[in-house]
Amino acid sequence: MRVFLLALLLVSPLCFGKTVVVVQSYHLEYKWDADYLEAIQTVLGKEHDIHAFELDTKRLPKSEWFGRASDIRRSIAELGPDVVILGDDNAFALMAEPLVHQGIPVVFLGVNGGPAQHPALKHPLVTGILERPFFTESIRHLKKILRKKDRFLVLMDDSPTMRNAVTEHFGDKREAKVHGAQLEIVLTNNKSEWLSQIIQGHQTYDAIVVGTHHTIRDDAGNYAPPNELMDEAFAKAQIPIFSFWDIFVGKNQGIGGFTVSAHQEGLTAARLASLVLNGIAPGRIPQLKSLSGHYVYSQSGLQHWDLTLSPMIASQAKFVE
Structure with a gap:
């Protein structure tokens, strides 16, 4: 059928x-x-x-x-x-x-x-x-991009969309091993906490993979526009930021990944x-x-973090700039 x-x-x-x-x-x-x-x-x-x-x-x-x-x-x-x-x-x-x-x-x-x-x-x-989200496929792919670096922060807003996705795949766990990589999963709707995870991420992780970040508000309850949030994250991060979704990939945004x-x-x-x-x-x-994910990458993001795709991946990837 x-x-x-x-x-x-x-x-x-x-x-x-x-x-x-x-x-x-x-x-x-x-x-x-x-x-x-x-x-x-x-x-x-x-x-x-x-x-x-x-x-x-x-x-x-x-x-x-x-x-x-x-x-x-x-x-x-x-x-x-x-x-x-x-x-x-x-x-x-x-x-x-x-x-x-x-x-x-x-x-x-x-x-x-x-x-x-x-x-x-x-x-x-x-x-x-x-x-x-292609959790397993994404992490397997990113391990190849980063080479021997395998500690990932999965950072998402605390929306019904992300809670449902994480719970179906990982259950109640917020730490997991995927293809030998160590994942820690953080869901928050607080702007200060979200940015703190980005800014301090290099102390614990090799890279960050973001999910949606569209229900995030500041301490006064003001809505945090997603593009502005990612601009600030890109400017302050000391480790690469990848994405599970192609819509978050671009200049001063996520570098890319195997995306929905x-x-x-x-x-x-x-x-x-x-x-x-x-x-x-x-x-x-x-x-x-x-049904299928695809490789999407930002040229400027790859250059910013001095990362190179293999010829095979590059031939299959869509570059957004």
Whole structure:
């Protein structure tokens, strides 16, 4: 069945003139959302009407999430879509159950939680892609880049997305061995603590690998813009900073790594949605995990840390500058 599904994803036949709604957990200025939305438009936009809504949950305080979700649900009811694509955990948590109760098929992407956090994952009107950072593959790759250096700090915000991803892979442990490398995992939403881990990291680790850092606030409760946070981290770090996601790689950002691609997640979600639009019940479409990572690197980051990729990796890598 899985082989058959993958074959269908490659051709992704489309029927015409349907209405597709995309609900983003975050906002269009956030590169993850922009990349997957562009991919969805590429697959579905020529033949279907696509309407996108932002929940903006990385910037809005949690007290305002339900009100924003209610407004979006009313808009969706007016549109009467044939399928709704939900991006990431917050959109799924806020929107999935009301949608399926109305009989609207749901395709998700970027969801890290399982059925314990999201019971609607088991609903027959739901299918999609469970986003999973490539922890094992990333560390194996970075050991080759760093050569004989194998002490890593995995630094993430303390968001539902990161908690779910870490817990599924490592359980309750916050220290682990992966391919002989020693990992310590830190999740925090406090800007001072996050930066302190970056600044002092060289005392304990050989490198830092960042996850999402988009729910971080300062001591006064002010939101810390992710790009500004990474600019400061890059300037103050004394050891290389890599990433599990391609959206955090660039000038004065992460150096790179074996990363999850928002664009690929969006393409796959759109192809799953096309199957639903062609009459295949979501319950007949197996839920997938992130299908493939890719090597993404910043040229200036490699130069800054005097790192060199092997010819084989360089030939497969995408360079963002």
